Amino acid sequence: MNVIRLFVFTLSWFAVVFALSGALSFLYLRVSAAIATPVQKTIFFKSIAAGLEWTVSLAFYVSLLLSMNYALQKRVNPLASLILVCSLVCTLSFAASLGINRFRLADAPPFATENASLGEAGLMLSQGELTIALLDHPSVRGAPRVVSLPERPLFYQAQPVDERGEILRLPPAPFIKAPNRLFYNFHVDFSLSAREFLARAETGPVPFALQAAPLALLLVALSLVFDLGVWPLANLFIAAVFFRLVLALDVFVNSSAVRLFVRGFLKPSVPDSAIHPVIFAILTFLFLTCALAASFARRKNAKK
Numbered sequence: 001m002n003v004i005r006l007f008v009f010t011l012s013w014f015a016v017v018f019a020l021s022g023a024l025s026f027l028y029l030r031v032s033a034a035i036a037t038p039v040q041k042t043i044f045f046k047s048i049a050a051g052l053e054w055t056v057s058l059a060f061y062v063s064l065l066l067s068m069n070y071a072l073q074k075r076v077n078p079l080a081s082l083i084l085v086c087s088l089v090c091t092l093s094f095a096a097s098l099g100i101n102r103f104r105l106a107d108a109p110p111f112a113t114e115n116a117s118l119g120e121a122g123l124m125l126s127q128g129e130l131t132i133a134l135l136d137h138p139s140v141r142g143a144p145r146v147v148s149l150p151e152r153p154l155f156y157q158a159q160p161v162d163e164r165g166e167i168l169r170l171p172p173a174p175f176i177k178a179p180n181r182l183f184y185n186f187h188v189d190f191s192l193s194a195r196e197f198l199a200r201a202e203t204g205p206v207p208f209a210l211q212a213a214p215l216a217l218l219l220v221a222l223s224l225v226f227d228l229g230v231w232p233l234a235n236l237f238i239a240a241v242f243f244r245l246v247l248a249l250d251v252f253v254n255s256s257a258v259r260l261f262v263r264g265f266l267k268p269s270v271p272d273s274a275i276h277p278v279i280f281a282i283l284t285f286l287f288l289t290c291a292l293a294a295s296f297a298r299r300k301n302a303k304k
Helices: 002-035 045-073 078-104 181-203 205-227 232-254 256-269 272-303
Strands: 124-127 130-134 145-148 155-157
Touching (some): 002 045, 002 078, 045 078, 045 181, 078 181, 181 205, 181 232, 205 232, 205 272, 232 256, 256 272
Antiparallel strands (some): 124 130, 145 155
């Protein structure tokens, strides 16, 4: 009975996290298109799919974290929970990755933002000591403008261009501050991890399983930290910190610099697609060995 409850729990949390994060991503795209200058009147499917990429990785990590916590709280058989949670989360992630890949290739009309123009000629954009006054309609690309900077109080730009001679896009209106670095780094890491999922899913279920299964096994092995403390909430927080470290390691291992280093060290004996699975399989084996040894020593001391 506990196994069935664990199945429903894992499925529900994956669906909730994926749907909620996807809805927030789409809402962010709508708002960004509405405040852009020149005004973006449409959102294409490729943009929506790009915004949904990170939701796969987020649902993967969160559902694994919460499901293993639930399994330990309900005393589900460890082997059964490991097989069930890993296989279910990997299957759901594969299906979500395929769906996003198909959605990106969908031949459908773009969504309309249904927003009005931000203004007419003479619109002023300001943030801090920077001010831009548009001398033409905001929808005109490369329109002349008057700019005020701290070191240059007022100067005219007939056609704003960069050092390569390309017309500069106007900044968002209203100006926005730099994003919070903590949440921004989370989003970047989840996006990079999800892109690997999407790329492997496009090549087939076996390459995807080789990418996701060792990662899922390592995360499940790390769930042993749920028993480190007395308070379940504190154990959940500790496990979340470990999961964040694994996410950073996942992105690091998938980076081109690491692949080039491993390829140069091992020569052509190991293909690029096997670098990530091999590293995470080794880490999982080492962590499980240490965890089992610690558990054995703890039981031996308890008998004494």
